[in-house]
Amino acid sequence: MKGLIIKDLMCLRKMRATFIFVTVSSFVITVMALISARCGNIALAEQEYLTGGSDMPISPAYILWYAVAVMVLLPLASIGDSLILAFEADKNSGFAPVAGALPLSVKQRITARFITLFLTCGTGTFISLALSFILSLFTDIMTFGDFAGLVLSAASLILIFSALEMILIFLLKMKNTDYVRIISLLIMSAVFIVSILGRIIDAIRAVKPTELITDGLLFLENRWFILAAAAAVCLLVSYFVSTGIAERKRGEI
Amino acid sequence: MDIYTNVIELNNVVKDYGDFKLDNISFTVPRGSVCGFIGQNGAGKTTTIRLMLDVIKADSGEIKLFGEDVKDNAPRLREDIGVVYDEMGFHEFMSGKDINIMMKHIYKNWDEEVFFDYLKKFSLPSKKKCGDFSRGMRMKLQIAVALSHNAKLLVMDEPTAGLDPIVRNEILDIFREFVLEEDHSIFISSHITGDLEKIADEVVFIDGGKLFLQGNKDEILERHGILKCRKDEIGSISKSLIVGVQEGAFGVDVLINDMKAAARLYPELVIDRTSLEEIMLFYVASARR
Structure with missing residues (x-):
């Protein structure tokens, strides 16, 4: 089983390079922005805003908060596709017959794929947390707890996304990975919209969309454990559904 | 596990896909023999191999490898089977070294020394991506993998298809060397009957999902x-x-x-x-x- 995990990680070499590039870039940009917020142009803009000398509708510090949140989420978003990339790599090389001849059960092969997902997501989360800790030293906008909340929320969302992808691949026997991606995203978006529909309507009626974003960010920062619990449930369901179907139908794993 | 006379045993195996049916297949491959599985493209050779390896489930019938039912035992039994397909199946970015790393964590009996010896013997560069290999080299790489975990049975699906005669002969020599060991057996499917004529002891003919002739190759050739x-x-x-x-x-x-x-x-x-x-x-x- 370990061999398959190693193989999957080898398949994700390109993604690793993208992750490093995105992480380093977003980290550098965020550090520069945070330094600017302390003693640069953003600090001057904030001072102007506070003294009423600016016609900006929203505080620059607030905008910076949004931007930093996005920058913290970006590296993890870049590894959100790891599961599908591993499936695609196997499909493109015709690895399925080789895998079928290996001394591994169907369950072991699926478990290997889930472990790859955890390893990828875990490594990404760990690196993002480490960088978040460094970032928290540069700013008062967000504490390390806020950063960590954001990172853990993003990791949970990736796991939910991947769990959905896994179910779609096995349950619906979907071969087109683009459809898998799109349908998973649509399902997640639909659940998100339905769960906060009341708030969305209120924000639109009050013409205060920024409040919605603020609430969203606060939710991600402080209620990450709700998403983590949802991810755990989704992964468990996904694992048992996937192994059950694959054992019965012997699909592509 | 070592007390068996037939390395492969299929009894009344049926697999129905709707548009194609493998119909009541029964044959045995004696231990230590080379069995050629002959049939044209689409005759059911690959389906039979997939059933034997328990990659797909049979609708009915019994399949035994090394004297044991493949149901529930397949992953353990596959430890002793080396499989070679007509297409390589390894990721193109992988080198021989990468494949060694992967396989040594999969097969309990993986012998990396043997694997690298085979790579050397087959003149396969261990650091070169296998996607850059020629068809013959890809086939040799698969054979190197199949022979590097002390397999007792080689199962091959059209291993010589699309290869030039020189490479085909080289590969047949490797198979001959493999079966020199008493308990080593080969099950080789092919529509290139010339190759099978050179190395097979037993032959099984299949067409349209049905077996129509089987037995000792020399006896069949003498009889017909x-x-x-x-x-x-x-x-x-x-x-x-x-x-x-x-x-x-x-x-x-x-x-x-x-x-x-x-x-x-x-x-x-x-x-x-x-x-x-x-x-x-x-x-x-x-x-x-």
């Missing part, structure tokens, strides 16, 4: 023959001897299933030795008539 006669002479030949008839410009070729009996009954007619290819062609043609 091509009887040459005029068109008007066919009527005088016993129908029980005739497998198939092929009309030519100068007469008729008749595949007969008992050369000795035919020679005795029709001493005036010429009976030539036949090949596995001719046997396959005549049987397939007669089944379709």
